[in-house]
Amino acid sequence: MKDAIRVGLIGFGTVGSGLAKTLLDQQDVLSRKVGLPITLSRVADIRITELPPEYRATTLTNDANDIFTDPAIDIVVELIGGIEPARTFMLKAIEAGKHVITANKALLSIHGKEIFEAAAARGVEVGFEASVGGGIPVIKALKEGLVANRIQSIRGIMNGTANYILSAMTEHGTPFAEVLAEAQRHGYAEADPTYDIEGIDTAHKLAILMSIAYGKHVQLDHISVEGISTIKPIDIDHAREFGYRIKLLAISRNHGDHVEARVHPTMVPQDHMLANINSTFNAIQFTGDIVGDVLLYGHGAGMMPTGSAVAADVVDIGRNIIAGSINRVPALSYLPQHFGQPTITPMGELTCPFYFRVTVLDQPGTLSAISGILGKHNISIKSVIQKGQRPGEPVHVVLQLHEAREADVTSAVAEIDALPACTEPTVKIRVLIEEN
Amino acid sequence: MKDAIRVGLIGFGTVGSGLAKTLLDQQDVLSRKVGLPITLSRVADIRITELPPEYRATTLTNDANDIFTDPAIDIVVELIGGIEPARTFMLKAIEAGKHVITANKALLSIHGKEIFEAAAARGVEVGFEASVGGGIPVIKALKEGLVANRIQSIRGIMNGTANYILSAMTEHGTPFAEVLAEAQRHGYAEADPTYDIEGIDTAHKLAILMSIAYGKHVQLDHISVEGISTIKPIDIDHAREFGYRIKLLAISRNHGDHVEARVHPTMVPQDHMLANINSTFNAIQFTGDIVGDVLLYGHGAGMMPTGSAVAADVVDIGRNIIAGSINRVPALSYLPQHFGQPTITPMGELTCPFYFRVTVLDQPGTLSAISGILGKHNISIKSVIQKGQRPGEPVHVVLQLHEAREADVTSAVAEIDALPACTEPTVKIRVLIEEN
Numbered sequence: 001m002k003d004a005i006r007v008g009l010i011g012f013g014t015v016g017s018g019l020a021k022t023l024l025d026q027q028d029v030l031s032r033k034v035g036l037p038i039t040l041s042r043v044a045d046i047r048i049t050e051l052p053p054e055y056r057a058t059t060l061t062n063d064a065n066d067i068f069t070d071p072a073i074d075i076v077v078e079l080i081g082g083i084e085p086a087r088t089f090m091l092k093a094i095e096a097g098k099h100v101i102t103a104n105k106a107l108l109s110i111h112g113k114e115i116f117e118a119a120a121a122r123g124v125e126v127g128f129e130a131s132v133g134g135g136i137p138v139i140k141a142l143k144e145g146l147v148a149n150r151i152q153s154i155r156g157i158m159n160g161t162a163n164y165i166l167s168a169m170t171e172h173g174t175p176f177a178e179v180l181a182e183a184q185r186h187g188y189a190e191a192d193p194t195y196d197i198e199g200i201d202t203a204h205k206l207a208i209l210m211s212i213a214y215g216k217h218v219q220l221d222h223i224s225v226e227g228i229s230t231i232k233p234i235d236i237d238h239a240r241e242f243g244y245r246i247k248l249l250a251i252s253r254n255h256g257d258h259v260e261a262r263v264h265p266t267m268v269p270q271d272h273m274l275a276n277i278n279s280t281f282n283a284i285q286f287t288g289d290i291v292g293d294v295l296l297y298g299h300g301a302g303m304m305p306t307g308s309a310v311a312a313d314v315v316d317i318g319r320n321i322i323a324g325s326i327n328r329v330p331a332l333s334y335l336p337q338h339f340g341q342p343t344i345t346p347m348g349e350l351t352c353p354f355y356f357r358v359t360v361l362d363q364p365g366t367l368s369a370i371s372g373i374l375g376k377h378n379i380s381i382k383s384v385i386q387k388g389q390r391p392g393e394p395v396h397v398v399l400q401l402h403e404a405r406e407a408d409v410t411s412a413v414a415e416i417d418a419l420p421a422c423t424e425p426t427v428k429i430r431v432l433i434e435e436n
Numbered sequence: 437m438k439d440a441i442r443v444g445l446i447g448f449g450t451v452g453s454g455l456a457k458t459l460l461d462q463q464d465v466l467s468r469k470v471g472l473p474i475t476l477s478r479v480a481d482i483r484i485t486e487l488p489p490e491y492r493a494t495t496l497t498n499d500a501n502d503i504f505t506d507p508a509i510d511i512v513v514e515l516i517g518g519i520e521p522a523r524t525f526m527l528k529a530i531e532a533g534k535h536v537i538t539a540n541k542a543l544l545s546i547h548g549k550e551i552f553e554a555a556a557a558r559g560v561e562v563g564f565e566a567s568v569g570g571g572i573p574v575i576k577a578l579k580e581g582l583v584a585n586r587i588q589s590i591r592g593i594m595n596g597t598a599n600y601i602l603s604a605m606t607e608h609g610t611p612f613a614e615v616l617a618e619a620q621r622h623g624y625a626e627a628d629p630t631y632d633i634e635g636i637d638t639a640h641k642l643a644i645l646m647s648i649a650y651g652k653h654v655q656l657d658h659i660s661v662e663g664i665s666t667i668k669p670i671d672i673d674h675a676r677e678f679g680y681r682i683k684l685l686a687i688s689r690n691h692g693d694h695v696e697a698r699v700h701p702t703m704v705p706q707d708h709m710l711a712n713i714n715s716t717f718n719a720i721q722f723t724g725d726i727v728g729d730v731l732l733y734g735h736g737a738g739m740m741p742t743g744s745a746v747a748a749d750v751v752d753i754g755r756n757i758i759a760g761s762i763n764r765v766p767a768l769s770y771l772p773q774h775f776g777q778p779t780i781t782p783m784g785e786l787t788c789p790f791y792f793r794v795t796v797l798d799q800p801g802t803l804s805a806i807s808g809i810l811g812k813h814n815i816s817i818k819s820v821i822q823k824g825q826r827p828g829e830p831v832h833v834v835l836q837l838h839e840a841r842e843a844d845v846t847s848a849v850a851e852i853d854a855l856p857a858c859t860e861p862t863v864k865i866r867v868l869i870e871e872n
Contacts, residue, residue, distance in 0.1 A: 022584055022726055025726075026584045026585070026586070026726065029584065029585070029586055030583070030584060032651065032770050032771060032774040033583055033766065033769055033770055033771065035771055129581075135724075135726075135727035135728065135730065136581075136730055137576075137577045137580070137581020137582065137730070140573075140576065140577070140580055140581050141573045141576070141577060141581070141732075144573070144576055144580075144748060144751070144752065145565075145572075145573020145576050145577070145745075145748055146573065146744065146748070147466070147469055147747070147748050147751045148458055148462045148465065148466060148743075148744050148747035148748060148751065149462070149465070149744060150462070150465055215468065271712075273709075273712070273733065276707075276709070276712060288571075288744060290458055290461075290462065290571075290740040290741070290743060290744045291571035291734065291735065291740070291741050291744035291745075292571065292734065292735050292738075292740070292741055293733075293734060293735070294571065294572055294573070294732070294733065294734035294735075295731075295732070295733040295734065296577075296730070296731070296732055296733075297709065297729075297730065297731040297732075297733070298727065298728065298729060298730035298731065299727065299728050299729070299730075302728075304726040304727070304728070305726070305727050305728055307584075307726060308582065308584050308585055308724060308726045308727035309581075309727075311583070311584035312580060312581055312582070312583050312584060315580070315583045315584065316580065319761075319764050319765060320761070320764070322764075323759070323760075323761035323764040324759075324760065324761065325755075325756070325759035325760065325761035325764060328755050328756070328758075328759040328761060328764075329755065330469065333469055334468050334469055335468060335469065335471055338468040
């Protein structure tokens with residue numbers, strides 16, 4: 001009979017110290033629910049020489065191998081982020097027969113197949129609740145709470161930095177670059193914010209959710225990704241006028257024999273719940289064929305919310321160790337033998353309404369040229385407004401378009417941008433309709 | 437090695453037939469996740485003589501005992517509702533060594549302790565995901581997803597009928613009775629809507645959530661309950677003017693040595709997520725000490741959403757049967773030996789801001805009398821508006837009050853209602869502040 005569940009932690013940065021603090025501060029709550037103490041046995045970190053004094057029972061090492069070779073350790077938690085050496089550490093821990101937990105969405109969306117297959121072969125568990133939605137128990141809800149559903153769609157705000165920037169731009173009308181700089185000062189954005197603002201981090205998370213939702217190995221390069229750096233306050237103002245908020249959404253719709261996979265700024269109807277998720281909060285909405293819409297909301301990042309999610313994985317695996325029920329729930333929801341490869345809907349075949357902001361010199365015939373191009377590509381106009389008219393300066397032609405095919409839109413934008421009067425690339429934003 | 441998980445169902449009404457349909461329609465999804473088929477072996481219902489033809493593999497009986505005595509049945513699902521014979525059936529099933537699942541919040545909030553203790557003694561599981569929040573996986577999220585948290589508060593819209601009525605009153609300005617009648621015509625409200633509109637059903641659900649959240653046996657009579665039948669469109673209009681929406685909320689705050697437990701109409705700031713949950717939807721917000729706020733949203737009732745939740749319990753218990761890990765997660769989150777009795781904060785000691793609508797004859801000195809009474813009870817006024825002034829008809833004196841003690845408010849209302857000029861009982865509505 002075991003006397004404790006022992007955890008080895010790789011990485012004592014923000015998230016790692018959040019887990020350590022959680023296991024220490026909540027040990028009473030945890031043991032009254034689990035029945036055994038959960039202890040942090042070892043921490044591996046190459047940047048620190050000692051742990052804070054409250055971690056008396058924990059040994060610090062600078063070599064992650066000390067964790068893999070410690071026979072007392074049951075669960076290895078990787079919280080260093082990035083691809084390498086995180087990937088190698090995960091595989092080594094699995095090889096050593098340890099259960100593994102990670103919050104590393106980049107790693108899972110790129111090397112998930114390798115890691116999950118290695119874990120299945122070795123008979124160990126992989127916990128990754130914290131990889132999507134921070135403290136929100138989104139993975140458990142999808143895998144277990146909605147287990148009886150075929151998932152028909154996923155829509156979500158999955159990156160707090162991007163949502164903070166769009167929210168601040170919406171609230172204060174501040175330009176993107178200014179809000180980004182402020183977010184960096186406040187620690188809401190990284191020094192290199194590319195992953196967050198260009199939608200890559202959101203795509204990582206969508207890949208993970210799609211894999212679970214559909215039982216298909218979805219990888220990062222399956223997903224069409226656009227970021228928010230081209231969005232201007234003027235677009236947000238127009239969105240508001242038309243009854244929308246602009247959000248960076250991950251969207252996947254399941255068409256049975258093919259599935260959509262895309263991340264892009266989206267005009268969300270202002271009374272939709274996703275339109276009202278502000279600041280750094282995340283929200284993920286699943287549509288199940290029997291449950292209908294379910295939405296989960298909370299802190300998508302941060303030291304303690306992420307600690308909460310990682311600790312939930314520790315408990316989940318710890319309970320399986322105690323009960324002898326390892327891999328009671330398949331890591332990716334569907335059993336490995338039922339896993340397949342996805343067919344991704346080609347982006348060009350999607351249809352949705354669009355918003356265009358075309359920037360042109362105010363010359364006679366320009367509007368006629370634009371509408372001619374749109375007509376030629378079977379795109380019909382719902383409304384057109386011309387904004388700004390200072391002599392010699394370009395004007396914005398703002399168009400609301402009816403539902404159009406992506407491929408047509410791409411061709412039309414290329415032709416519009418080639419017009420002699422056009423001074424800047426056209427900004428196009430997709431509009432969310434309930435059916436997409 | 438088992439070849440299937442076999443379910444016996446008591447009650448083939450709306451929810452029961454939703455479960456049957458779920459197990460039939462989703463059998464492919466379920467077996468690709470669970471690894472074994474889940475079959476509906478027997479249905480007991482006293483009102484029907486045959487099952488629809490698609491349930492070829494299921495035997496119908498009019499005697500629930502046929503289910504308890506069938507050695508092949510692993511899990512008994514009680515979906516008849518009400519207290520008796522539901523309680524007796526649950527206890528008989530447990531005694532027969534069957535795992536049990538119920539959606540019956542009334543039963544659990546009144547006889548939960550007896551049922552959970554009987555199940556623990558017999559070593560069987562009790563699933564009750566569908567008892568709160570319909571298809572929203574709120575019990576699993578709380579018990580497992582937020583396992584590492586001390587729950588600091590629970591706030592939620594947990595009754596779709598009451599929320600539908602308040603939403604319709606808000607949207608169309610229709611009086612309560614009219615909306616209720618319409619809801620009854622549409623099947624959104626029962627013929628006897630007392631439980632829904634008087635907050636009793638919401639209290640049942642709050643009792644269940646509090647028990648899990650705090651590890652205390654909370655029962656229905658611990659909870660202070662007020663319904664929505666006194667709310668008029670005029671109150672909703674005032675709420676809107678002041679920046680609020682009126683919602684029937686369940687609220688519990690955890691003060692460590694005592695916990696609040698109350699259900700009442702509440703003015704919710706209009707930008708709060710709970711203010712924007714409309715129609716029959718439910719939403720439940722937990723605040724955890726490490727995760728912060730987490731909110732879950734979805735269909736709180738209905739044949740298929742409830743079927744989704746019951747099926748999730750069937751899978752959860754089925755997996756424990758397959759893995760040999762019965763009671764891997766304690767039924768009420770905390771282990772039975774750590775369960776205690778709650779100390780409920782006396783309602784009179786609570787403080788919050790209030791809205792009053794006092795109905796009086798328009799006589800000189802009345803406002804002075806009202807403000808005198810409030811002052812005497814240490815209640816300070818934030819704003820006062822007098823509305824309506826048709827000769828000979830009573831007027832509404834609408835007051836926004838600063839934070840005040842419940843006991844003082846109760847005394848003040850009694851004195852105001854005793855004023856000769858007062859023609860109707862004063863309507864008082866509590867105002868949600870982030871700290872309550």
